Amino acid sequence: MGTRVCSLDELVVDQATRVVIDGVPMAVVKDSAGDVHAIGDTCTHGEISLSEGFVEGETLECWAHGSQFSLISGKPLNLPAYEPVPVYQVELIDGDVFIDPNATKEI
Incomplete structure (x- = not known):
């Protein structure tokens, strides 16, 4: 099990939330389908925080230069x-969101 980052109710649909676990910055998103995603928070183009960007469907767009990343x-x-950003495994347990910063998904 990973680290508890928030309750599911704290996440706003189609809005990224920045969390840092063990020094690893992540953008956490609850999409319009209700699925929760966690990706690396730093754009690979310009060292910009992706959690300040725009969520559309299953993408997160960097506000600075417009690159969109698949959630x-x-x-x-x-x-x-x-270059891709890392994608982290998300677990939902009893209405809480848990993420392990050492467990990246291989896609």
């Missing part, structure tokens, strides 16, 4: 970013 795979969907 599922971490892969950038357009330039200028071309």
